[in-house]
Amino acid sequence: MIQYTDKHLTVFESQIYKTTSTIIETEDCVIVADPCLLPSEIGEIREHVVRVKGNRPLYLILTHSDWDHVVGAGAFPDATVIASAAFRSKKPEEILEPLRAFDDQYYIDRNWPVRYPDVDVAVAKDGERLIVGGTTLTFYEAKGHTDDGIFAIVEPLGIWIAGDYLSNVEFPFIGSSSKDYVETLKKTEMILSKHPINALIPGHGHIAFGKEEIMKRKNDGLLYIASLKQAVRANAEHDHLIAGYPYKRGLKACHEENVQFLMKELAKE
Numbered sequence: 031m032i033q034y035t036d037k038h039l040t041v042f043e044s045q046i047y048k049t050t051s052t053i054i055e056t057e058d059c060v061i062v063a064d065p066c067l068l069p070s071e072i073g074e075i076r077e078h079v080v081r082v083k084g085n086r087p088l089y090l091i092l093t094h095s096d097w098d099h100v101v102g103a104g105a106f107p108d109a110t111v112i113a114s115a116a117f118r119s120k121k122p123e124e125i126l127e128p129l130r131a132f133d134d135q136y137y138i139d140r141n142w143p144v145r146y147p148d149v150d151v152a153v154a155k156d157g158e159r160l161i162v163g164g165t166t167l168t169f170y171e172a173k174g175h176t177d178d179g180i181f182a183i184v185e186p187l188g189i190w191i192a193g194d195y196l197s198n199v200e201f202p203f204i205g206s207s208s209k210d211y212v213e214t215l216k217k218t219e220m221i222l223s224k225h226p227i228n229a230l231i232p233g234h235g236h237i238a239f240g241k242e243e244i245m246k247r248k249n250d251g252l253l254y255i256a257s258l259k260q261a262v263r264a265n266a267e268h269d270h271l272i273a274g275y276p277y278k279r280g281l282k283a284c285h286e287e288n289v290q291f292l293m294k295e296l297a298k299e
């Protein structure tokens with residue numbers, strides 16, 4: 031379904047995990063980010079892109095290598111694929127295995143090939159830019175959830191594609207490093223001061239319009255990480271930290287994974 035649409039921006043929301051797919055139209059190009067997730071949903075997104083594209087070039091941004099974000103890439107074989115340099119060096123079979131497991135669990139057949147995307151433009155450093163006519167894309171490293179994430183800022187529209195950070199339905203899922211995760215969240219002020227942002231699109235959940243909502247999500251994320259670290263160190267109760275989040279039965283497992291992850295990190299300190 032469509033979560034939001036205006037002249038330049040359309041955000042699709044999957045029925046699975048509220049995963050978002052972003053389509054941005056500018057005078058110079060069409061940008062698709064993380065098209066997902068069910069075959070019918072990817073089909074809808076593809077139809078939308080085919081309908082609006084005209085003769086503009088198509089860019090496909092993949093925010094990170096988790097399977098739910100790369101699953102639809104095969105439906106856009108002609109796009110110029112943008113992802114991080116770290117994304118490029120992942121082992122494709124390790125990424126695709128959980129996707130195949132999901133599809134087998136729910137008897138899902140896909141209309142497009144399931145394959146790990148080849149990256150055409152690899153983002154290697156913070157603040158790297160890609161200029162297409164009057165459209166500027168600026169990329170920042172966004173590690174901590176995975177070690178291969180990127181933020182993409184599209185200007186002059188002021189759209190921030192955030193991947194799996196700054197969600198309003200998920201607390202931080204710490205998959206690669208809690209220190210990196212904190213650093214990534216702390217980039218928020220810098221990004222907001224350099225780029226006038228109108229809308230931030232998280233990988234799961236709802237768009238944040240305006241600075242205040244973005245800062246709230248950043249602070250919620252930092253508080254969760256700091257509080258959970260403290261609780262793990264002190265061997266204290268921590269379930270109250272996810273009291274404010276929905277979908278408890280599902281998210282509790284992710285919270286427990288964070289606990290296990292932080293325990294391993296602490297053991298190394």
Ligand SMILES: [Zn+2]
Pocket residue numbers: 096098099194233234
């Ligand atoms: Zn995700």
